[in-house]
Amino acid sequence: MRRNLYLCVLFLLCVIPLSAQSLPTVVGVRFGDNYTSCKHVLDQRFNGGKDSYQNSTNKLTYYDVLFADEQFDYVNFEFQAEGNATYLYFISFFRSFNLSSVEYAKQQRDRLYTVFSEKYDFRWSGTGEDGFKYYIFGHSPNNREDGFINIKTSKGKTRGGEMKYWTTLSYGPVNFVNPSDEI
Numbered sequence: 001m002r003r004n005l006y007l008c009v010l011f012l013l014c015v016i017p018l019s020a021q022s023l024p025t026v027v028g029v030r031f032g033d034n035y036t037s038c039k040h041v042l043d044q045r046f047n048g049g050k051d052s053y054q055n056s057t058n059k060l061t062y063y064d065v066l067f068a069d070e071q072f073d074y075v076n077f078e079f080q081a082e083g084n085a086t087y088l089y090f091i092s093f094f095r096s097f098n099l100s101s102v103e104y105a106k107q108q109r110d111r112l113y114t115v116f117s118e119k120y121d122f123r124w125s126g127t128g129e130d131g132f133k134y135y136i137f138g139h140s141p142n143n144r145e146d147g148f149i150n151i152k153t154s155k156g157k158t159r160g161g162e163m164k165y166w167t168t169l170s171y172g173p174v175n176f177v178n179p180s181d182e183i
Contacts, residue, residue, distance in 0.1 A: 023141055024148065024171065026091055027067065031141065031174040035060070035079050035086040042077065058086065067093055068115050068169070070108060080177040087176035096164040102153075105165040109133070109153045112169055116149060123147045130155050141174050148172070 023031045027045055029038045039060055043052050046062035054060055060077040067075065078090040097105040113135045116122075120137035124147070128134055132155070138148030150170045157163055 023174065024138075026171055029077065029088060031088050031172065032176055033088045035088075038077055038079075038088055046075075065093065068112060070112060071095065072169075080175065082177045089174050089176055090170070090172040092168060092170040095167045096158065097167070099163060099165065102165050105153045105167045106132070108167045109135075109151055112151045112167070116151065120149060128152060128154060140172075148174075 025031075028041045035057070039052070039054070042060055042062060043050060046052075046065055052060075052062070058079045058081055060079075061074055063074045065072045065075045072093040072095045075091065075093045077088060078092075079086040080089045081087075095105070095108060109132075116135070116137050121139070123136040123138070125133060125135045132153040134150060134152035136147035136150055140146035140148045148171060150168070152168050154166050154168065155163065156166055
């Protein structure tokens, strides 16, 4: 009996690191990492190493971000929570454009397509409800049939209510907490 327990623990110690290593990494943080460790890494990358002030306990936001050789207005790193544990599950980069600059928004989307097509499997493209093209790359760690990266242009309001065009680059979601468990 003791031998079986020992083998079970040994097996778990081998499997857990392997599953964690297979999760995607973006800007130095891995999906499934906790809020505190992500904040430390992201403060180094996007806040000059200084401790940033964050408004939410389940979201990290950084402004005026350079990523994939493109400028973004801001990026959100979102976390799922289960008890005291948090898990990075969704990342989204946003760049806004004035209504007179729709071609710039589409050009940024298409430049991102070119960069990402060199690293990730292109899965499919389509046209959103607002008539703009989007691109899907990679495989979701939760379900290989789903895409992982979405690059799109859309039209929407800012928090202040001003209408803009947006280029959005998002990774995920990678669910660690079953949403129906929260009910």
